[in-house]
Amino acid sequence: MSTIQFRLNGAATAVDVDPGQTLLDVLRGRLGVTGAHFGCGAGECGACLVMVNDRAITSCDMPMWSVADRDVVTVEGLGTAGRPHALQRAFISEQAIQCGYCVSGILISAAALLKRNPSPTETEVRAALDRNLCRCGSHTRMVRAVLRAAAELAAS
Secondary structure (H helix, E strand, O other): OEEEEEEEOOEEEEEEEOOOOEHHHHHHHHOOOOHHHHOOOOOOOOOEEEEEOOEEEOOOOOEHHHOOOOOEEEEEEOOOOOOOOHHHHHHHHOOOOOOOOOHHHHHHHHHHHHHHOOOOOHHHHHHHHHOOOOOOOOHHHHHHHHHHHHHHHHHO
């Protein structure tokens, strides 16, 4: 067993985890996280920001053996089922989620970009997303979705 320090939507807790478990196993089984926390199936759609110490990760199937004792795992939901985040709404509106392969990395990159720069240019959005894109053909829709979300957040 390893002890992992979790911060889940701002609440801190220490959890003993089996190294063979995945992050999704821990979120669902040990912490009781459901879709209501993140507006998804508890991490399956990538609509959350997951950090290990200060390093962003993009997959809810991260094995717990890859996180050493006393590391801090931070999971922030972008929105909930009742109040989705502007990024989630924009990605759905732009039909930007195609194959699902790169969505997790894209949403994390987009959320991080909007935290750093609430009014990015199209060039800045493309640069931020390029690292995580596969070749599913929805690159332009994803860029439009992030720009739409930035505009919505700026107007609110």
